[in-house]
Amino acid sequence: MSVRNLKHLFEPRSVAVIGASIRPHSVGATVLQNMVSGGFEGEIIPVNPKYDTLAGLKVYSSVSHLPSAPDLAIICTPPSTVPEIIKDLGALGTRAAIVLTAGLGTIKDLRGRTMKDLMLAAAKPHLLRILGPNCVGLLVPKIGLNASFAHTSALPGKIAFVSQSGAMVTGVLDWARSRGIGFSKFISLGDSADIDFGDVLDYLASDSDTQAILMYMEAASAARKFMSAARAAARAKPTLVIKAGRAPEGAKAAASHTGALAGADDVYDAAIRRAGMLRVYSTTDLFDAAETLARARPMKGDRLAIMTNGGGPGVMATDALIAQQGRLANLSEQALAKLDEILPGTWSHGNPVDIIGDAPAQRYVDTLGALLQEPEADATLFIHAPTAIVPSAEIAQAVAPVIKDAPRNVLACWLGGDSVAQARAIFSDAGIATYDTPEEAVRGFMQIAEYHRNQSLLMEVPPSVPHAAQDDRDEAREVVQRVLAAGRNMLSEPEAKQVLAAYGIPVVQTRSARSVEEAVQHAAEIGFPVALKIISPDITHKSDVGGVVLDLADEAAVAAAAVGMNRRLRELRPGAKLQGFSVQSMVRRPEARELIVGVTTDAVFGPVILFGQGGIAVEVTADHAIALPPLNMVLARDLVTRTRISRLLAAYRNLEAADVDAVCRTLIQISDLVVDIPEIAELDINPLLADGNGVIALDARIRVVRARGSGVDRLAIRPYPGELEEQIAWQGRPLVLRPIRPEDGPQHVEFFGMLEPDDIRYRMFISMRSLSKSDLARFTQIDYDREMAFIATRPREDGVSETLGVARVIADPDNISAEFAIIVRSDLKGKGLGGLLLNKLIEYCRSRGIHEIVGETISHNHGLLMLAKKFGFVTIPGGGSDTTGLRLELVAARASAS
Structure with a gap:
């Protein structure tokens, strides 16, 4: 179910208020009052057996007594009555309803069926769409529709607001009205028993009255449907999200580092980015960003040129830019030479460009013209503090036409109050993004940069066909099926590396030994030095129990290490089962960086891929980023660059740059593995060593479960078929x-x-x-x-x-x-x-x-x-x-x- 019959919800010609009342402070009374006072031009039909008239309108005793089917019904009656009302409305021909009533999921009939399930069953034969239950309602100001029990109405406008929280609905409605912000649609989803984010996004994407979509989200469902609808909406118009629930306490314990690190908020962040939407973190940012993006031109990067008539504001803007991971543009020699011609000798000779406080209007125009030609800058920030020399309004009149016709984004900051009010109004009337402080202007710039970065990721559609050869894929599947057939869900380290190798990921030579003697034999065959590790299905992190010993130089050292491991395991974890030992050759790569690549399965969005800084302190450093599969080189590189460790992959001091392409190929190979083998629930490569010679996996852990469908079916984004x-x-x-x-x-x-x-x-x-x-x-x-x-x-x-x-x-x-x-x-x-x-x-x-x-x-x-x-x-x-x-x-x- 998606957009079918939603026109009856958003564009009704007649509305029935079922449970309408005059009882003070009741939902029925409030809804009827809002409908009558909202200016709705269609027919309003109260329904309640207790009254003959309400608010001057004829009241009908029940749905079955209505003379014709209303386009929309608003239901504010007790939970037990809702299923029957929906059944009667459907039979009459109504195709949309708003159920304000709460508690339908907890109240059951004698057969144990909830009122919510009975309501949906009653609606299904008639394709009757339901908003709610447990919602505040819906407002469409353009047609005067206030089908809600909100305490105030909404002003008309071009922004749609969609919320899962009733408190956010009423709070934002009040906040926006006090600031003169209007809406095309104002929607409270409530429990989303039928109509959910995906449905509403699909409708709003093609709604000509809506120029931007703002969302308050607590949780999504039906990930594939949500992602498809979100991507379609984000292609059509700016779509912005506040996602609640950012605290890490929601992360569940898992059998891998990745499972522990990839909290639900990280996954939502990845989904929002991949859908081409923009995430913000406050109500003010939500509406500011909507206005900023409505005026923004496409932008490729985050390099900002700053021009100011005072050093202090320029420094403030720079500090804010660096704090938000933006970059100051490095002005070219040509630009510096041009500015030398334009500006007094005391100018700053760099970025920020301080044009000095006595600057006349023409100096602003000339400087801005030079910066707009600078290929090293992606946008320009214009900052002005009022002076007694040149009126701010005169500068605004001279500069506004230049900015309006500029080929790239120019953001403006007029510092001050009354003395710059006229200048600020001139810029706003010209459609120029204007801010009160340098920090606000920089935040607007970074919102544009992140939004356009997300938009570029939206266009990426990776392939679904794994790059590994068919024979290798079959070998990996056989390993997984063999483990499941044995009643296990954790692959041993050698088994995990066998799977990785089948997908072209370089792994260190590793063998499995069932006894101390066999470990010694394998070590001699591999060649010294070697590393020895325990194999135990009960131990997640081997180093926690002394289950890893490195640089073993001979057979005696291997035997002694194996015996010591066995002893420590019995002492520290007496109930743990020791299945044997993993013997692997020691890798000498002194310039290598330790990375982690992993997979975990999110309850909503399915498999997600993690990349970050690896090693034993991986949870402490918490330097990681999340992406949704499938991946290609563009998406893999974006995933890498969103971590701090990515800076250490470049060359520095006497250290050679790591092979970032090899890192990205590994991420793509892991993505292919997840798509191809649906049984993989969690995976860790930690550490994955990366240096100038490529990558190699030293340790690997894979958890598997019985699959319920194909690898493609569980992905939130359908790959290339x-x-x-x-x-x-x-x-x-x-x-x-x-x-x-x-x-x-x-x-x-x-x-x-x-x-x-x-x-x-x-x-x-x-x-x-x-x-x-x-x-x-x-x-x-x-x-x-x-x-x-x-x-x-x-x-x-x-x-x-x-x-x-x-x-x-x-x-x-x-x-x-x-x-x-x-x-x-x-x-x-x-x-x-x-x-x-x-x-x-x-x-x-x-x-x-x-x-x-x-x-x-x-x-x-x-x-x-x-x-x-x-x-x-x-x-x-x-x-x-x-x-x-x-x-x-x-x-x-x-x-x-x-």
Whole structure:
């Protein structure tokens, strides 16, 4: 269930208030009063058997006595009455309800069924959508709808606010009204028994009245649905989140370092980032960021140039920038030379650029012009403190046009009160992001930087096919299945390293020994020195019980170490079982950094990957970052750079830089492993040594469980579906039909350039000469859980692949109806390629359980009309006088051609 019937919730023409009352301080009385006083232009229908009239309105005794079905019902009656009311509303034809009543999950009938379950069962046959229960309600100021028991109304505006907390709803509503902030939609989700974040995000993403979406979140459910909806919304408009529950106490004990480190808040942070949204940490930041992002231009980095007419404010801005992990732009020699020409000899000769307090308006204009040409800066911060020499308003009048036409972001800070009020108003009227303090301005800049960084990650769609060879993958699976068959859930260290090696991760040579004598024999065969470790399913961290001894130089040392380990284990953990010893060669890499790479399984978002500083103090240093699989090089590198240890991977003093690409490849290999083997619940490589020669895993731990589905099914983000690739022969040459990938962008631009203008107009209903960057991203960087685009591709004589045609289908969030489009390179029309693509698209839609495929084309696009008819499509009137609609019912229809 997703956006179906939500129009009745957000755009009702009639509203029934069930449980309406005049009893003071009751929910029913408050809701009715809010509905009547809110200015709702539709019909308001009170329902309560105790009254004949309320607020001048006729009251009906029950739902069954209503003369017609209201679009929306607001229910504020006792829990036990709700299921029957929902049943009656559904039978009458109502398709949306707001259940304000609390306690439906705790009250049960005689058969043990909760009122919430009975309510949902009653709604399901009628597709009746439910907001709540246990919510404050809904406000849509544009139509005067106040379907809530909030203590105040909302002003109209362009921001949608969605909250799981009723207290946050009323608090933010009061806070925003006092500041003149308006809303397009104000939504309290409550218990989200039916309508949840995913549903609301899907609706708001295409809501023309909403320019930005703000969310207060405590917990998400249905991770794949939430991530798909969040990514769609974040592509369409700024989507910002306050996530409650940041304290680490919620982390559960686990059988690995990763499980202990990856708290739920870290996982939510990773999900929010990966979805292209922005996380903020206060209500003020939430609304400030919405305004900032609405005015921001795209930005690639976090290098800030600061210009100021006083040294102090520049220093304050610099301190704030560094504290928030931003960077001061290193001004180029050309920029410094230009500034030398413009500014007095006493200027700061660096960034921040202090233009001196006596600066006339033209000096501001010239300096800003020079900084806007500086390639080493991603944005500029303009700071002005009032002086008696030049009025601030005069400076604002001169500078505002320059900033308004600037090719990059310029943020402004007017320090002061009344003396800069007019200047601040001039900037605000010009649409320039304006702040009261340098710290606030820097925070706004960093919000833009993080938002655009998250937006770039949103576009990444990694492959689902592991890079390891099939034989190696089979070997890894066999190890896991053998462990589960033996009744174990922890792999021994040698077994874990065998799995890692099967996926191409370098591991130190390791052997398993069942006795002291066998350990000595293996050590001699490996070659000294060696390391010796205990193998015990009852010991998570071997060093805690003296279960690790390094640099053993001969056979006697190995024997003595093994005997000592056995003794210490009996003394410290008498109940622990010793299964044997792990013998491995000693690795001499003095310049190596100790890293940790791990996997744990989150209850909501499934597998997550952790990277950070490794070693025995890993929990103490707590230097780590989290990402959702699947990964590619861009996502892996982003994961690495979000840790402090990443700085130590670079060269410093006499230390050679570590091979960061090798680290990233390891992260991708771990991602592939998680996708391919769903039984893996937790994994640790600690330490993973990294230096200039690459990486090597010294220690590994893997926990497995019986799998309930495929590796792909448990991921929050659907990876590239490599299983849909198909190679066929076409015109005597091999042709590949496969899903489109982000890296197909260059070929897609070339393909578009070979289309004739009429073909483009037939496909898009408009004339286009080239693809914009946003168009290209929309066509090639898709959410495979919601849409599909198959391309026909083949290699040219120079070995470079070329795109010959594209068939695209986008399903509605309910997976009921899917809209299709198809286009073939103009010089290849009439050769059967369109039929190949359309047939693959139809079979894909059938496999997904989609009910119908629909489309629309210009009426004289005879080629597509004939092709569609060949595959069983029927024509229907289009949305315009010169368009024709197409529909294929998949349940009954069968393709008549291949």
